[in-house]
Amino acid sequence: MPKDSGIGASSKRREDVRFLTGEGNYTDDINVHGQAHVYFLRSDIAHGTINSIGTEAAAGMPGVVRIFTGADFEGVGGIPCGWQVTDRNGEPMQEPPHPILAQGKVRHVGDPIAAVVAETLEQARDAAEAIELDIAELPAVVDMKAAAAEGSTKVHDDLTSNICYDWVLGETDEQVVSDTFANAAHVTTLDLVNNRLVANPMEPRVAVGDYSRGTDEHTLYTTSQNPHVIRLLMCAFVLGLPEHKVRVVAPDVGGGFGTKIFHYAEEAFVTFAAKACNRPVKWTASRSEAFMSDAHGRDHVTTIELALDGDNNFIGLRTNTHANMGAYLSTFSSSVPTWLHGTLMAGNYKTPMIQVNVKAMFTNTVPVDAYRGAGRPEATFQLERVIDKAARELGVDPIALRRQNFITEFPYDTPVALTYDTGDYNGTMDKLEAAADIAGFAARKAESEANGKLRGLGVNCYIEACGIAPSNIVGMLGARAGLYDAATVRVNATGSISVMVGAHSHGQGHETAFPQVVAEMIGIDESQVEIVHGDTSKIPFGMGTYGSRSLAVCGSAMVRATEKIINKAKKIAAHLLEASDADIELKDGQFTVAGTDKSVAWGDVTLTAYVPHNFPLEDIEPGLEETAFYDPANFTYPAGAYACEVEVDPETGKVTIERFAAADDFGNIVNPMIVDGQVHGGIGQGIGQALLENCVYDDNGQLLSASYMDYAMPRADDVPFYTVDHSSQTPCTHNPLGVKGCGEAGAIGSPPAVVNAVIDALQSGGKDIGHIDMPVSPSRVWAAMNG
Amino acid sequence: MTQVTMTVNGRTASGEVEGRTLLSSFLRDHLSLTGTHVGCDTAQCGACMVHVNGEAVKSCNMLAMEANGAEVATIEGQAAPDGTLNTIQQAFQDHHGLQCGFCTPGMVMSAAALLKDNPKPTEAEVRAHLEGNICRCTGYHNIVKAIMAASGQDVGAIAAE
Incomplete structure (x- = not known):
C-alpha cells in the first residue's frame, strides 16, 4: 500500500493553493512604495566601440529620474566568475572584466549600454529612445572554430586570444591514447553539435532594489535560485557592501532551470541605483530582453x-x-x-x-x-x-x-x-x-x-x-564557493516546527516534500512542519538550489538538525519521565521509556523546552532550535x-x-x-x-x-x-x-x-x-x- | 489619460489609463490582481489569460480601453468565496498539474474555456487547445491529465507515472 504521509507518500502540494488562486508572490508582484522603474538600453549590434553616449536630451524627458552609463560604474566591481578552470598547461583561464554597464565596447546584442530610471516604465522606455549613441561597429566573432583561428577578431582586446581555456581531463599521455585507437578492432567517429538553448523559465527575471538611508540597509528582491549566493557575490565582488546590511529576498520564483542561479548585472544595478537615487528601483525583463540577457x-x-x-x-x-x-x-x-x-x-x-x-x-x-x-x-x-x-x-x-x-x-x-x-x-x-x-x-x-x-x-x-x-575537493578544482547547505529546525512551544532552509523552491515542491521528512522522523503530522526559504534575513547561509542538490544536500542538513532536536528532546523527556536518556525511544510523536508504558507526548516536551519550570537546566539550555550545515562526502x-x-x-x-x-x-x-x-x-x-x-x-x-x-x-x-x-x-x-x-x-x-x-x-x-x-x-x- | 470601467470578478473596477495600457497591466498595476502573469511580449505564452465577456483572452494582447464595459474574470475569482477550489483548480492540485505556478493561472483559465465549449475533450483535443499556453515545468503530462480529470473522465488508465 502506498503511504499516505511521511517519506514515500505522494502528499499533495501545499504551495499549490496559492498558485492556483492567484495569490503567489512573485518578484514582479512586489511593488515598493515610491518605486521608480528602470529600462536598460541594450546594444542592438554584436560588437562595437562606444564613441559617445548622449544623454542630455533623454534626461529632460518627462518622468526621468536619472540616467546611468558605464561611467557611473568606474571603480565598481564587475560580475565575477565563480569557478577558475586551470588549463592543460597549468595556467589559469583567461578572465575578462564584466562590467555592470558596458565600458568602452559592446560585446553582444543585449549588452546593456545605459539605464534610464524614471517614474514609470513607459517613461523610461520613451527616454531611452532619445539617447544618442555613437558606436562604431566592429566585425563580430560568432563561430567558435573561427574564433579560435589565428588572427581572429578578439572579443576582449586585453586577452591573448578568444580561447578562455584549453583543458584536458583523463589520459594525458598522447602515446597511450593513439596506441589505444591504433589497437582497436573498430573505431566509431561522430561529429555533432549540442544546440544552443535558452532556459526560458516562464517568469522573466525581475529585480527590485530598496534602500533606507536611515538604517543604511539594502533589500534586493530578485528572481533567484540562491539568494545567499547572490548576496555574497554582489557584496564581496561587485558593490563592496557589508553583507549584514544587505537582505536578498527570492520569493515565489517562476521556474529557474539554472538560468536564475547566476548573479546578473541588473541585480547589482538596482541595488546600486536605489541608493544613488534614494528611492526603490524596479526592473522587469520583457521576454525579448530575457532572450538577450539570460545566460x-x-x-x-x-x-x-x-x-x-x-x-x-x-x-x-x-x-x-x-x-x-x-x-x-x-x-x-x-x-x-x-x-x-x-x-x-x-x-x-x-x-x-x-x-x-x-x-x-x-x-x-x-x-x-x-x-x-x-x-x-x-x-x-x-x-x-x-x-x-x-x-x-x-x-x-x-x-x-x-x-x-x-x-x-x-x-x-x-x-x-x-x-x-x-x-x-x-x-x-x-x-x-x-x-x-x-x-x-x-x-x-x-x-x-x-x-x-x-x-x-x-x-x-x-x-x-x-x-x-565536497567543498574541499571542488575548491581544489577551482570552485570559488563552498557547496554545503544548511537548515535550522525551530520547534515552537506548542510543537509545530519551522524549518529554515538554504535550498530554494521554484517549482520543486520543497514546501511539501521537506516536511514529509521531518514529520516522519518525529512522528507528527506533516501539517505541523513549515518550510521557510528564499530570504537571507530568515534562513541560515545556504547555497540554494541547482544541480539536483536540494534534498541530497540541504535535506541532509535538515535531517542532521532534526537529529539534534530529537537528541535534545529525548533529554527533556528523560527528565520528565525520570529515566535515563539512553532508554528513551521516540515513535509516533511519543517519547517512551523502553520496555515500560511510561511516556510523554512530543507537544509536552516542546512546551517544557520553552516553559522550563521542570527542566534539567544544569545539563541543557531551554529552547528547542538547532542548525546543521552539511557538506557531502x-x-x-x-x-x-x-x-x-x-x-x-x-x-x-x-x-x-x-x-x-x-x-x-x-x-x-x-x-x-x-x-x-x-x-x-x-x-x-x-x-x-x-x-x-x-x-x-x-x-x-x-x-x-x-x-x-x-x-x-x-x-x-x-x-x-x-x-x-x-x-x-x-x-x-x-x-x-x-x-x-x-x-x-x-x-x-x-x-x-x-x-x-x-x-x-x-x-x-x-x-x-x-x-x-x-x-x-x-x-x-x-x-x-x-x- | 482615459477613464475605463469594467466588471472584474463581479465587482465594478475603474481607473485612468493611457491609450497604450494593456489589460494585463490594468489588472496587475491598477487593480493589484497580480495572479494574471505576463510571461512574454508576443501573445504566445498564455500566462496572462483571462475571460472577457466569457471568452478566453490573452490580456497582454488587449488594451484596457478595449475592455471598457466588459465582464472580466481572472484567476482570483475562480475559487468559491470561502476559498474552496473550483473543479479545475482542485484537479490541478490532485494531479500535480503545476510546479512553479507561473503559467498556472493562464492554464486554469484556458482549461475553463475549453470545458465550457467541450465538456468531455479527448487527449488530442486538450493538447490542441493548449497550443496557446506554454508551460516549462511539467512537460504537460499532468496538466493534460488534470484537465481530463476535471471534465469527469477517468484518468486512471493514463500512465500514472
Whole structure:
C-alpha cells in the first residue's frame, strides 16, 4: 500500500493553493512604495566601440529620474566568475572584466549600454529612445572554430586570444591514447553539435532594489535560485557592501532551470541605483530582453571517437569539444564544459581509457552557463549517440552493446575523476524494457509502416553527478564557493516546527516534500512542519538550489538538525519521565521509556523546552532550535535508461513522438508524485532540445531567435504522455536519506533517445543516415532523406 | 489619460489609463490582481489569460480601453468565496498539474474555456487547445491529465507515472 504521509507518500502540494488562486508572490508582484522603474538600453549590434553616449536630451524627458552609463560604474566591481578552470598547461583561464554597464565596447546584442530610471516604465522606455549613441561597429566573432583561428577578431582586446581555456581531463599521455585507437578492432567517429538553448523559465527575471538611508540597509528582491549566493557575490565582488546590511529576498520564483542561479548585472544595478537615487528601483525583463540577457545553455561542437576491441568491449574514448562561453564569463560558466561535462564521459560504462579535451571560446554572443543538466546532457548526448552509431556499424543490438559494457561493481573509480558509489544499470535497463514494452515494438512498427510512416526506437542510458561536492575537493578544482547547505529546525512551544532552509523552491515542491521528512522522523503530522526559504534575513547561509542538490544536500542538513532536536528532546523527556536518556525511544510523536508504558507526548516536551519550570537546566539550555550545515562526502549518481519511439512522415520529414518511457534510479524517494513531475518536465525540455529548440545567431551576431515567435518552445501537442518508472532503487551510500536527486535526469536522458529513434526510423526506411543534429526539425530530416 | 470601467470578478473596477495600457497591466498595476502573469511580449505564452465577456483572452494582447464595459474574470475569482477550489483548480492540485505556478493561472483559465465549449475533450483535443499556453515545468503530462480529470473522465488508465 502506498503511504499516505511521511517519506514515500505522494502528499499533495501545499504551495499549490496559492498558485492556483492567484495569490503567489512573485518578484514582479512586489511593488515598493515610491518605486521608480528602470529600462536598460541594450546594444542592438554584436560588437562595437562606444564613441559617445548622449544623454542630455533623454534626461529632460518627462518622468526621468536619472540616467546611468558605464561611467557611473568606474571603480565598481564587475560580475565575477565563480569557478577558475586551470588549463592543460597549468595556467589559469583567461578572465575578462564584466562590467555592470558596458565600458568602452559592446560585446553582444543585449549588452546593456545605459539605464534610464524614471517614474514609470513607459517613461523610461520613451527616454531611452532619445539617447544618442555613437558606436562604431566592429566585425563580430560568432563561430567558435573561427574564433579560435589565428588572427581572429578578439572579443576582449586585453586577452591573448578568444580561447578562455584549453583543458584536458583523463589520459594525458598522447602515446597511450593513439596506441589505444591504433589497437582497436573498430573505431566509431561522430561529429555533432549540442544546440544552443535558452532556459526560458516562464517568469522573466525581475529585480527590485530598496534602500533606507536611515538604517543604511539594502533589500534586493530578485528572481533567484540562491539568494545567499547572490548576496555574497554582489557584496564581496561587485558593490563592496557589508553583507549584514544587505537582505536578498527570492520569493515565489517562476521556474529557474539554472538560468536564475547566476548573479546578473541588473541585480547589482538596482541595488546600486536605489541608493544613488534614494528611492526603490524596479526592473522587469520583457521576454525579448530575457532572450538577450539570460545566460544561454549548451552550445558545444564536438568530435567523439569510440574504440572497441574485437569482442565489442569499449577500450577507449576520445572527445574534443569547443564550448561557447559567450562574450563574458557568467557565474558558473567555466565549470560547465569541464567539471560537469568531462567528468561524465565514462557514462555507465567501464571504458578504461578516456581523454576529454575542451576549448572554451569567447564569442560576441550572450554568456552561456548552466541550463538544466549543465554539462551532463552534453556528455550523455555525445556518448550515447556514438554508442548507438557503433552498434549500427557493428550490426549488434544497441541495448546488448550497452549491457555488455556496463559497470557492474561498485564503488567504481572512473578514468575521469569520479567515484560512483552505487548503481544497478542492468536492473534499471530491465525496468525500462518492461516500461517501454520493447518487446512490442516490432508490432507497432509494422502498424506504422502499414500507414506509410517510418517508426524508430531509440534507447540510451545516462548517469549524472548531482549535489556537487565536497567543498574541499571542488575548491581544489577551482570552485570559488563552498557547496554545503544548511537548515535550522525551530520547534515552537506548542510543537509545530519551522524549518529554515538554504535550498530554494521554484517549482520543486520543497514546501511539501521537506516536511514529509521531518514529520516522519518525529512522528507528527506533516501539517505541523513549515518550510521557510528564499530570504537571507530568515534562513541560515545556504547555497540554494541547482544541480539536483536540494534534498541530497540541504535535506541532509535538515535531517542532521532534526537529529539534534530529537537528541535534545529525548533529554527533556528523560527528565520528565525520570529515566535515563539512553532508554528513551521516540515513535509516533511519543517519547517512551523502553520496555515500560511510561511516556510523554512530543507537544509536552516542546512546551517544557520553552516553559522550563521542570527542566534539567544544569545539563541543557531551554529552547528547542538547532542548525546543521552539511557538506557531502561525494556527488550522488542518479542513473537511468530511456526509450523513445517516433514516427517519421517520409513525405514531410516531421517527427512525432509516439511513446516515451523512462526508468530512473534515484535511490530513495520522498514524494513519488513530485519525482514523477520532475522527470516529466525534464523529458519535455529534452524533447524540446531534440526536436524544436534552437538559439540562432547570424554571422553578424544578430540574435534571430529572440521571441516565442522564433524560438520553438515545446507545446502540449508536441509531446505524448510519458511512462516513468523509478522502482529501480540503489540508495546513495553517503547521505542520511539515501537520496540522489531527480531534477535534471529527464533533460539529460531524453535527447539521445529521441535522436537515436529518428535515426533508427530513417535507417529502417533504407536511408544510411549516421546522424542529424538537433533540433531534428522536419527540414533537416527531409534534407537528410533526400540529400 | 482615459477613464475605463469594467466588471472584474463581479465587482465594478475603474481607473485612468493611457491609450497604450494593456489589460494585463490594468489588472496587475491598477487593480493589484497580480495572479494574471505576463510571461512574454508576443501573445504566445498564455500566462496572462483571462475571460472577457466569457471568452478566453490573452490580456497582454488587449488594451484596457478595449475592455471598457466588459465582464472580466481572472484567476482570483475562480475559487468559491470561502476559498474552496473550483473543479479545475482542485484537479490541478490532485494531479500535480503545476510546479512553479507561473503559467498556472493562464492554464486554469484556458482549461475553463475549453470545458465550457467541450465538456468531455479527448487527449488530442486538450493538447490542441493548449497550443496557446506554454508551460516549462511539467512537460504537460499532468496538466493534460488534470484537465481530463476535471471534465469527469477517468484518468486512471493514463500512465500514472
